[in-house]
Every structure is written in structure tokens, then in C-alpha cells.
Amino acid sequence: MEQRQQRKLDHIRHALALADGPQTNGFEDVRLVPQALSGVDMNAIDLGCAFLGKRLRLPLLINAITGGTAQVTGINAALGRVARQAGVALAVGSQAAAIRDASLWPTYRVARQANPDGVLIANVNPNVAVADALRAIEAIEADGLQVHVNVAQELNMTEGDRDFHRWLDNIAAIVKASPVPVIVKEVGCGISAEVTARLLDAGVRYIDTGGAGGTNFVAIEQQRRQVPAVQTAQDAQTPSLLPADQAALMAWGLPTAVSLAEVLYAVRRFRREARSSTAVGQQEHLPAPGDDVHVIASGGVRGGFEVAKALVMGASLVAVAGEVLRYLLTPQGDWHESGEQAALDYLDRLQRGCATAMTMVGSGDIASLQRCPYVLTGATQAWLSQRGMN
Amino acid sequence: MEQRQQRKLDHIRHALALADGPQTNGFEDVRLVPQALSGVDMNAIDLGCAFLGKRLRLPLLINAITGGTAQVTGINAALGRVARQAGVALAVGSQAAAIRDASLWPTYRVARQANPDGVLIANVNPNVAVADALRAIEAIEADGLQVHVNVAQELNMTEGDRDFHRWLDNIAAIVKASPVPVIVKEVGCGISAEVTARLLDAGVRYIDTGGAGGTNFVAIEQQRRQVPAVQTAQDAQTPSLLPADQAALMAWGLPTAVSLAEVLYAVRRFRREARSSTAVGQQEHLPAPGDDVHVIASGGVRGGFEVAKALVMGASLVAVAGEVLRYLLTPQGDWHESGEQAALDYLDRLQRGCATAMTMVGSGDIASLQRCPYVLTGATQAWLSQRGMN
Amino acid sequence: MEQRQQRKLDHIRHALALADGPQTNGFEDVRLVPQALSGVDMNAIDLGCAFLGKRLRLPLLINAITGGTAQVTGINAALGRVARQAGVALAVGSQAAAIRDASLWPTYRVARQANPDGVLIANVNPNVAVADALRAIEAIEADGLQVHVNVAQELNMTEGDRDFHRWLDNIAAIVKASPVPVIVKEVGCGISAEVTARLLDAGVRYIDTGGAGGTNFVAIEQQRRQVPAVQTAQDAQTPSLLPADQAALMAWGLPTAVSLAEVLYAVRRFRREARSSTAVGQQEHLPAPGDDVHVIASGGVRGGFEVAKALVMGASLVAVAGEVLRYLLTPQGDWHESGEQAALDYLDRLQRGCATAMTMVGSGDIASLQRCPYVLTGATQAWLSQRGMN
Amino acid sequence: MEQRQQRKLDHIRHALALADGPQTNGFEDVRLVPQALSGVDMNAIDLGCAFLGKRLRLPLLINAITGGTAQVTGINAALGRVARQAGVALAVGSQAAAIRDASLWPTYRVARQANPDGVLIANVNPNVAVADALRAIEAIEADGLQVHVNVAQELNMTEGDRDFHRWLDNIAAIVKASPVPVIVKEVGCGISAEVTARLLDAGVRYIDTGGAGGTNFVAIEQQRRQVPAVQTAQDAQTPSLLPADQAALMAWGLPTAVSLAEVLYAVRRFRREARSSTAVGQQEHLPAPGDDVHVIASGGVRGGFEVAKALVMGASLVAVAGEVLRYLLTPQGDWHESGEQAALDYLDRLQRGCATAMTMVGSGDIASLQRCPYVLTGATQAWLSQRGMN
Numbered sequence A, B, C, D: 001m002e003q004r005q006q007r008k009l010d011h012i013r014h015a016l017a018l019a020d021g022p023q024t025n026g027f028e029d030v031r032l033v034p035q036a037l038s039g040v041d042m043n044a045i046d047l048g049c050a051f052l053g054k055r056l057r058l059p060l061l062i063n064a065i066t067g068g069t070a071q072v073t074g075i076n077a078a079l080g081r082v083a084r085q086a087g088v089a090l091a092v093g094s095q096a097a098a099i100r101d102a103s104l105w106p107t108y109r110v111a112r113q114a115n116p117d118g119v120l121i122a123n124v125n126p127n128v129a130v131a132d133a134l135r136a137i138e139a140i141e142a143d144g145l146q147v148h149v150n151v152a153q154e155l156n157m158t159e160g161d162r163d164f165h166r167w168l169d170n171i172a173a174i175v176k177a178s179p180v181p182v183i184v185k186e187v188g189c190g191i192s193a194e195v196t197a198r199l200l201d202a203g204v205r206y207i208d209t210g211g212a213g214g215t216n217f218v219a220i221e222q223q224r225r226q227v228p229a230v231q232t233a234q235d236a237q238t239p240s241l242l243p244a245d246q247a248a249l250m251a252w253g254l255p256t257a258v259s260l261a262e263v264l265y266a267v268r269r270f271r272r273e274a275r276s277s278t279a280v281g282q283q284e285h286l287p288a289p290g291d292d293v294h295v296i297a298s299g300g301v302r303g304g305f306e307v308a309k310a311l312v313m314g315a316s317l318v319a320v321a322g323e324v325l326r327y328l329l330t331p332q333g334d335w336h337e338s339g340e341q342a343a344l345d346y347l348d349r350l351q352r353g354c355a356t357a358m359t360m361v362g363s364g365d366i367a368s369l370q371r372c373p374y375v376l377t378g379a380t381q382a383w384l385s386q387r388g389m390n
């Protein structure tokens, strides 16, 4: 098996085996304000929303997980069926493998076959050539294209990238060429306000926080190095980091709630600037209106209360990856008979949790939820206050 | 036994069995300022006050607990005698059962018989028809009417309500029709500033915080579902919430001290607005003057220091439910010989605790207590500061 | 033995047996700023200061402990010798016993005999008749008179006072009549800013914080009630407080550092007002100039770093009671051969600790120490910030 | 063996044996802001910088450790070789021994012999005569001269200094006479803003924080007193401090991150004043331009993330002492075969850790790193905010 293909299976296996942390997703610091009169009929709550030109029944995305090797084709097909039945969006895993080896496209395409009318999103890394990005979209008739940025993960892979200086320019080029919207996402370390500003300037209009508190790729890669399935000569040579640095790296990243607040802060600034420059008539080279920016909250989301909190803070959508896998597969990462139903039940309970929270804060739909008061506490509040973003 | 009647007994049994929490009532964050000179004669301390047109010896209400089934009639009679002897107010439990089945009125009426001249309060849910609310008042010659709002509890009962959109209008209608003042109360999740504003606009002039930190109905209903006395078909079908959401629900609610501060904040705003609109002469459709608003602090109150703290913060009255039960009944919820005396002793020690605190902050009566300085700390201070209410 | 006399021995025994707390003295929140260049010759450090018209070698007072029964006469004599040799001030314990029974004056007078030229301070309660206060002074040729206020202690003694309404007036009368300065002191619950303002208005110019964190009389009296040496009929009748209130009472009181900051805050305000009223020429009914106010920091002081911190904050003197006893007597409260030397050694090490701290913050004398920067942190900082006193 | 020589070995042995603490270096409170796009080619990261007129490959100094006795000559030679190979600066230990006994100069000179072209720094105490300081420089052809201030350590040595009143003047005299720049350094208790201001006024332009969190000389000296290698008559006589004071002393000192912020705060003020006084033309008696001030962060630094944090905060260089020893020697302080290689590997991993952090915050060189945003949290933030330095 090729190293890259083995990695896919390793990631799944280790993601399932690892406990979360050391950081939390920060949503415990985001407090909703109980509204004792409610005013809502819970059974009438509408969580439907538009996303990438289609309707979702839930403001939810099953985030990029897999593809690129025969063993995971079944997973992508299953995720496609789950997404269709639950009415949520789905992203396939990194399509880099198929870009290298065209025989692997079907391992992604099954997701589209299982869900012909749903929202399906392609996924590439930020080193990919523009033409290859377009092929990734085409291959699954994607409604959008995710570009994942994952510096910490790369630095923790023996075989990972070390040179990131072309990423932003390449993303800008992809945005220009892409027939569908481009979503830039982290994979567990979060997007900061500064990065958001640069992405917006580069024309990106969809940002997925991919914050810390859930799947931790630093931990996963460390596990992989300790129990490597394919031993490489490089492994032995890699001088490991000092214990203090290793610990710092494990805890690296903006918790999802912090990242979400940072991204939204930068988006609000961007919108203000967009409006004020419109005001003075410089219509021409204007970016697309700021109101078209969409923020996806992800990283360690597990329950419906967290979904509600993310929406209250201003997210348009919430994404989950690791937690869906835990319902779909066995703890060892193997296929299991009723996994698909379990994943569907999971999404159903997630919806119920979100609706419960909405009822208790008196919001019958997403728009009303986004006007709800909330309170920031603890480390999240302290961080944002020090950053001047509260 | 009817489901609703069995529920009464279940509630009592589980309320006694459950430990408090996970939240505290927040009064540990409210710090009194020792006044070493005192200036008070503790034996001359007067805790008497007016409530609903009558005199109380203590600013205390034994809050709504029970009624509606033969087995609890003795409890209501005992509470009536205790309230009379201690000179405190008493609310009966929800009278919905008797509204459905008129044979049950006597299970509430015993409280009035035991305490003909005391302050007795009727209790209904916010779905009740106006006419039924009036019957509930009449049935016990009530001095006031409690309407309990309990969204979290309902959502945790398989048989509970899911539709809350009519509550506020119905409360407004009851207020208009009621010959006695209407008290809106939560049952353990607290009233926020926003809800207070709406209630005041709807004409409500008595608000009982019913905050978190004491009896936790989410926990109680969960216990009931795990050990259901009456197994229903519904039980099995109910898709339970995700673990993360279940935990969020258990810790839902504003701690009593927080809720008290929120309610008082909204009341002060309301009073200011009432005054300023009077100033410009719009006398006619004015709500009753803001100074007639009364705030009752309840939820997890156990001792006299907490009573003193609630009064210092601005409450007019304090209410206890669960703690009285713990003295009146055995830990298993059974009748016990000297329970009535134990409950009386409890109230006596509560008074003594309050008087001790008053002596140490140099206040001889409630009016003086309400001018005492106090300090907010910890999570309560942080919350209120984030809410802009400090 | 009379109840009051037995109490003296009980207090000593229990004070020695009890661990500190539950509160700390708060000095852990007061942080000195290391000054790496020092600039000080530690061996030349001068801790001498004036107090009550005499010179002390250390800014230290051995606070009121005992007297009034034959068994403790030896303690007062020993303390007198220790104070003389160490060059510190000494206060005798409450002289109420001798006021009632003139045969007991010698149990206090031994302290003066042992230390004819030192600073010796009389001690009475605030109920004492003016004439009796004068006798207490005379009896030991006192340089000053302490009036102790101890509401929490009284309320915890079955035989204690309950009526405190005359205290302030009586203190004012004593101040007027006394030929020596009057010191008002708490005994472990601290003096607040409000109390300070009243005492200053009543003409008091010496205030001893007596804050929480050391000897805890609520705990002592509780121990005494549990293991009463003299069983009284009252004991059985006393309805004890509720557990929640008992816990609140145990933790009652301003920690010493907090109380010190509160007292100094009120003193600074008083000085400003004194000055500004002088400015507009209302010379006549002016209180003695504010600069003559002296603040003594006490309550749980154990080491020399705490002494330094109190002086940095603005105290003129520091007092210790419980800790001196621990060196003078055996843990059981019995006499012990080398106790006097141990107490002297203790004071020597206290001085050394203070001088060490002074060297490290670069202060060679008390005046320079009082200009040192310091940092408030933790609960002490939070309290003072909420009180608007930082 | 002379007492001073034995002390050298004791210090090494105890430094290796002691765990860090009780304070941390504070860098856990300094949070970098992840920049998900990076923009950096990690392999091209340049950590080179100028220091004392020469080039370093890393902004790192192996801080003053030893010399002055034959047994440690090998250590100085080894450190010299390590410094040369790694391209970092090196300071020898205190040269006081050689100043007293000229036969000991070679124990320091080996470091220069091992590293003829590198940055080597002499080290003296602040009591040393100016002429002796110059001899110390000459003896190793030093590029700079460290003067260590270590009040807490001296006070904890039975044989230590007690008189520090001449230090500042002597440092000023040394600065005037020295042909090379003078670095004033603490050895584990940190430099405050006030001390920084005085040093800048005295003409010092290099300050090394030497903060708390790493090697703790109070703890080391205490260990030495408990297990003294050379028993002296003085040992028995030394009256030890009270337990409370001993604990305060153990935790004395500004954590490195706090000290770094304090020093930099004072440096910024100094620069502002320097500029504004230039503006009005008082060119003559001006101190060297403020921009020539260099701040070295040291005390408990272990990993590369800490190096990066120190640089982000504004340090020019970072120094390590204790941690290098742990790689160079056995845990018992003995020579070990591969120690030199281990120390080199350590520096390599430190560089890698720093480069990893730089990549993840998107900085390719030190200048860019120093413009990175960072967030202060916890006790460090609270301290600086109370000091008005945030």
C-alpha cells in the first residue's frame, strides 16, 4: 500500500482511539441566557437553511474525512447516504490521492452517487495546482471546494510539508479559477482574525474555523510515529522536539469558540470597510459585498447545544467530522452493520439538542437565534478581551 | 393511580433523594461587609413585613410543592399549620389536577383550613384557561396566584409540553382577570432580565426568580425516566438527548443570585422608564407604578445568611421549597411524627441565622438591610459584568 | 471557678489546638516587587519606631491575650518580660474580670511590673462604664487603652452579648474621658471602611484591624460549646444555627489584608476631608489632624514578610497574638521551661524575616518601606476593586 | 578545598538534583496567535543575529555557570566547544575565585581557547573592584562583562553578603571603565522596572532578566545548608527564618515572563524620554540612544517555544543555564562521555522548536517575530495590569 493510502486508515484509527484535548472547544465558556417564557413551539422549529445554492434541513456539514483508497470507499458511500437522508452537507476527504492516481477518483465519486442532489464539497490541499483543483470539483460535481490549511499537522508528519510560502497566492488563484465557492478550513488549530483578513482580501468568502478541542492531528501524527504502520528510513532520522515543545505543540491552536469569535470579528471589520468604501463610490474593484461571507464553526462539536451556541455567536453553519465517525464505525475503525443508522440517529439527536436549546432561549428559527444574547466567560472571554475583540 | 398523581409523589421522592447541583445558588459569590460596631440589638430585630395585604413575621414564603392526590393532603395541611405558626406565606402546588378532576380541590383546601388568616397562594401552569385560574384562586380563597413557568422541566418530561408560544399572552390575560396579584415563578432555571421586562410589560408585578442551585427538575425528571413508576409506551420511544446535551441541560439555568440580579436590573430600568414617561404626562395607559414591583428570591435557599443576602440585594421576600420538605418528611418522603415541629424549628433557625447576619452587618430591620453594601465576586460578578448589569 | 475565668483558659487551650482558617489572612495576595539592586545594608536596617510616646525596637505589638485568673498571671508576667527584652509593645487581655472583682487586678499588673518602662496597653470591652475604663488604665499605668469589638464572638457564646446598640456612643465617651489614646480593635473579623469612618468621627485615632486568617473565635466558641468545661443549663437550650449558617459564620470576617486596605482607604478619605475643611477655615470643630491616625495590622500574622507587607500597605504597626502563644506555651496550653526564650527567638526571627524582605525590596527603614510599590492579586484585589477602593 | 571552590561543585550538584519551582517561568501565560496560512518556508528560517559585535547562529546565550576550581575546567572547555559548534554565545561563571587566586584564571580561559572567535562573556559580582573587573575581561578576551546581582542568594548563604548599598555605584563605575559592554543579570529572581530604570540611568545597556521559574538559588542554598559539604562553625549559629518566611523566600522573585515585560516596559519609557529630550536639543549629557538597549530573557527557559515567546515579547536574546547542564552532565553532576553531543543536540532541538513556533505564527526571521501579536493571560496578565504595564 502506498504511504499516503495507509495514512488515510491510520488517521481514522487514531482519531477514533484518541481522547479529546488537551484543549476544549471553548463552548463551555459561551453561555446562553435562559428565557423562561420561551414563546416557541418546539415541534415547529425550523432549522432549514440555504447553503451553496441548495437547501439543508439542518445547518450542518459532515466535514472532510476520507477517500483515496479502496478500503474507505464504503465510508464515503455511507456518508453520502447519511447526508442525503438527514438533509445535511458533506465534504469528501482530501482528493490529492486521486489527483496523483486517477484510478482513485471513484473512491470519492461514490459520495455523489449516493446523494445526487445534496450539497457535496470537494477537498484539496493548498499546494495543489489550479487545474487539479478544478478536476477535484468536476470529479464529484461539487457545490463547493474546501482548501484545508494544516501547518501543525504537516510539521508533525515526517513526510509533511515544511514550505508554506506559496499557500495564500495559490488559494487566491484557485478562488479566481473556481466555478464554485471556495471554503478555506483549518483541521483543528483554528483560524485567527489576521488570517481571516488575508483570506477575505484574497477573495475567499467561506471560512471554516477548524478549531482546537476535537480531532487533534498533532496527537494523531505523534501516535502514528510511535506505532508506524510503514517504517521509513526518515522516521529514525527525524530529530524529535524537546519535551517542553512537544507539549506546547499538543496544546497548540485556537479553541473553536475563540477561533469563531476571531473570524467573526475580522468579518465584521471587513463588512464595515466594504460598506464605507462603497459609500465613497469606489465601486469597481470592490470585493463581493461583505454580507456574502459565511462562517462555518467546526472543531470538537459534539452536541446540539454547541450547534446552537455557534449559531448564536454568528456562524452560518456548523461542521462535525470526528464525532460522526464514532457513530459510523466501530471503535477500532471497522465497518459495523448498524453504523449508518447510528450516524443518522446521531444527527437526529443533534437536531433535537439544538431545538431544545432554541426552545429554552426562545428562538424558533436560525435568524431569531442569531439575535439572542449570550455571555462569554472564562479563558475565552479573557483571550478575546486581551485581543480587543470583545 | 393517574399518571399526573403518581408524578406528585415521584417529584417529592426524587427531590428528597437528589443532591443539589451541579450549579450552586450563587449566593457564595454575594459577600456581606462585616460592620464590627453593629449598633443593633439582635433581640429587637424586626423581620416583619407586609405581603399581599397581610403581615408576615418573616419575609418568607414556603413555595409551591404539592396537592392533587389524596396521599399529599396531609402535607398541605401540615404546611398550612407550619405557615400559620411561623407567620410565613405558603403556596400550594399546581392545582391543574383539581381543575381536571373537581374531587381533588380538598387536597389543596386543607392548607387554607389550617391557616384561615394567613397568606395563601394558588398555583397554576401558564396553559390554564383564565376561568380555571379564577377557580384555583377561589378554591383556597387565595391572596395571590402563582403561575409557574418551567420550560426545561416540560422538555424533560415524556408527557410534557412542547409548545410554549401562548404562555405570555395567557399570563397577560390571567393578570387582567385575576382579583388577586399574580406571581410568575420559575421552578429552578431562573428568570432573566429580558423575561422580566416582558412580564412587567404584561402587567405582572410579582416575580419569583426560581433560580438554579436547589431543586433541579431536569435531574428529577431524568431520575423518573430511569426508574419510571408507571411505564408508558412513550418512554421507550423517546429518543434521548446526546450525552453532551444532557449534561448541558442538567446545568441549565441562571443561579438564583444571578437571576435575582437580572430581575432587579430589569425592574430598576422599568421603574426609571415608568417615572420618565409619567414625567411627560402620558398618565393614562401607564402600568402600575414601578415601585409596586415585588421580587421574590428563590431556588436553593437553605440558610438565614442567604435570606439576608437576598434582601440586601433587593428582594422583598425569599422562598424555600425543597429544604422545608427535608425537615417535614423522612428522607424517603414518608410522613414522620415530629416533622411538623422540625419544620417549625427549621424556620426558627432560619430566622436566627438571618438575624445573626443582620446583627453583624448592623441592620435592625429589612429596610436598613436593603441599604447595606455588598460585594459580588466569582462567576456571579463575571456574568453580570459581561451582561452590563453591574 | 467562675465561668468567665474558666473561659480564659478555654480560649488559650482552643486557640492553640485549632488550625487556622477557613480564611487566610490575605497577605498571600499582597505581592512585594523584588528590587534586585537592593541598595541596603541589612545589618544597618532600623526597624525602630515611636508608639504611644515611647520608642519600640520593632513596629510590633503583642496583642491582648489574657489576665483575670490566677492561672494566667504567669503568662502576663512572661509576656511583660518578653516585650521588654524585645522592645515591643504589649496589651493585656480584657480587664473586665478585675473590674468585677478587684482582687484580680494583680493578674494584669504583673505585666507592668515586668516591664516598667515599656509600652503597655489596657483592654476593655465596649460595654464598660467610662469610670471602669479609666480604672483599667490606671491599674497598669497603661500607655493606651484597647477597646475590643467582637460581635461574631459574642453571638457565638451562649453567655455572650446580643445588644450592641450602645457600643459606638460608649466608645466615644471613653475616648473623651481617657487620658491615653484609645485603640479600637477587632479580634478576628476585621474592620471595614464604614466602621473606620464612624470611629474616626467618634474621635478614635488608633485602629487595629483584627482581621480574619488567624485566631478564629467563632471556631473557638464552637469548640467550647462542643466540649464545654462548665456545663450550663443554657447550653442545652441554645438552638444552634443551621449548617449553612454555621459555615457562613465560620468564614465570616474580612481577611487582614482586606481589612487593612479598607481601613487605610477610609483613613485617606478622612485625611482629605480634614484637609479640605481646614482649607476653608472651619478650624474649630475639626477632628485632630488626620495624619495622627495610626493603623495597626493584625489577625493571623505569622512571619516577617507579612510584617513587611503590612507596613508597605501603610500600617504603622503590626500585632500578633495567637502565634506568640504557640511559642510561649506547650501545644496543650501548659507552661514550659524555655517558652520565654522561644518567644524571644520567635520575635528575633520575625525581625530577621522582615529585614530580609526589606533588603530584597531595597528599604532600609520603615519610612522607605512605606513608599515601596506592591501588587494586589487574587481575591483581595477583586474585593477591593468591587468596593471601589483600589 | 577552599569553601568557595567546594561551593561551585555544590551548586552544580544541587541545581541538577532540584526540581523547578515553586514558581513557573510565566511563559505558559504568554500565548502566541496561530496563523494558519503561515507563509513561511521553515527550512529557510534564519535565526541568525548580531550580538556584541559578532554573529550568532541562534539568538542564544549559554549563561554563566562555572569556573574557579580544577574540577570544573573540563566543563568550561566543553561549553566553549558546544558554543562554537552551535554558534551561540557563552558566559563563564563568576571569576571572583581567580581574582583572589591568580592560579585559577586557566579554569576560565579554557572556554576562550575552545572558542577563539565566538562571543565569550566575563562574569563578576557587583562588589568587585573596577580593576579586577577589567582583569576578568582581559583574562578571557571577553566580548562583554556580566555583573550578576543575587541578593536573595547572598541572604541565603551563611557566608553571603549582607551589605548591598554600594552595588549600583560600583556597577556605574565598572560601566564607565569597561572596554566592552556590561550586562547586568539576576540569577533567578528577576529584574523589575524600577531596577531597570536605575541601571539605564547608570549607563547599563544590556539587561538579563534572570527571572524565577528555573534554577532556584534559594532552594539550592537551603539544600546546601541541610547537607553541607564543609561544616562551618557559622552554620550552627545561623538563626534560621520562620517557616512562613522560608516559604516566602522560596517563592520570591519575578517569573521570567513578568520580569521580561517589566524590563521592556522600563526600556520603552527610557527610549521615549531619550527621544523627547533629544527633541529639545539637550544632546550633550544624553545616554546612548535608547535603541541600543538589549534585553536578554533568561530563567527557566527550556524549549524553543519559550525562546520564540521571549523574542515576540521583545527580547533580543535568550539565555539558558541549568537546562544545558542537564544534558552536559550526569544527573549526579559527573562527566559523561556523550554529554557534549547531547548538549549540541539539545541546542539543535531548541532551534527546531523555535523554528516550529515561528512557522506556525508565520514569521521567517527574528524581526518579523518581534511584530507578532501575542496574548497575556493568567497571573502574568494580572500582575502587569496591576502594575499599569499592560
Ligand SMILES: Cc1cc2nc3c(=O)[nH]c(=O)nc-3n(C[C@H](O)[C@H](O)[C@H](O)COP(=O)(O)O)c2cc1C
Binding pocket: A011, A012, A013, A015, A063, A064, A065, A066, A092, A093, A094, A123, A146, A147, A148, A185, A186, A187, A188, A210, A211, A213, A214, A215, A298, A299, A300, A301, A319, A320, A321, A322, A323, A325
Ligand atoms: C480521520 C480524519 C480524516 C480527515 N481528513 C481530512 C482531509 O482529508 N481533509 C480535510 O480538510 N480535513 C480532514 N479532516 C479534518 C476534519 O475535516 C475536521 O476539520 C477536523 O477533524 C476537526 O473537526 P472534528 O473535531 O469535528 O473532528 C479529517 C479528520 C479526521 C478525523
Ligand SMILES: Cc1cc2nc3c(=O)[nH]c(=O)nc-3n(C[C@H](O)[C@H](O)[C@H](O)COP(=O)(O)O)c2cc1C
Binding pocket: B011, B012, B013, B015, B063, B064, B065, B066, B092, B093, B094, B123, B146, B147, B148, B185, B186, B187, B188, B210, B211, B213, B214, B215, B298, B299, B300, B301, B319, B320, B321, B322, B323, B325
Ligand atoms: C416536590 C416538589 C414539587 C413541586 N411542585 C411545584 C408545583 O406544583 N408548582 C410550582 O410552581 N412549583 C413546584 N415546585 C417548585 C418549587 O416551588 C420551587 O420553585 C423549586 O423547588 C425551587 O426552590 P427550592 O430550591 O427551594 O426547592 C415543586 C418543588 C418540589 C421540590
Ligand SMILES: Cc1cc2nc3c(=O)[nH]c(=O)nc-3n(C[C@H](O)[C@H](O)[C@H](O)COP(=O)(O)O)c2cc1C
Binding pocket: C011, C012, C013, C015, C063, C064, C065, C066, C092, C093, C094, C123, C146, C147, C148, C185, C186, C187, C188, C210, C211, C213, C214, C215, C298, C299, C300, C301, C319, C320, C321, C322, C323, C325
Ligand atoms: C487566647 C486568646 C485570648 C484573647 N483574649 C483577648 C482579650 O481578652 N481581649 C482582646 O481584645 N483580644 C483578645 N484576643 C484577641 C487577640 O488580641 C487578637 O485580636 C486575635 O487573636 C487575632 O490575632 P492573631 O490571629 O494574631 O491571634 C485573644 C486571643 C487569644 C488567642
Ligand SMILES: Cc1cc2nc3c(=O)[nH]c(=O)nc-3n(C[C@H](O)[C@H](O)[C@H](O)COP(=O)(O)O)c2cc1C
Binding pocket: D011, D012, D013, D015, D063, D064, D065, D066, D092, D093, D094, D123, D146, D147, D148, D185, D186, D187, D188, D210, D213, D214, D215, D298, D299, D300, D301, D319, D320, D321, D322, D323, D325
Ligand atoms: C550551577 C550553576 C552555577 C551558576 N553560577 C553562576 C555564576 O557564577 N555567575 C552568575 O552570574 N550566574 C550563575 N548561575 C546562574 C545562571 O547564570 C542563571 O542566571 C540562572 O541559573 C537562571 O537560569 P536557568 O534557569 O536557565 O538556570 C549559575 C547557575 C547554575 C545552575
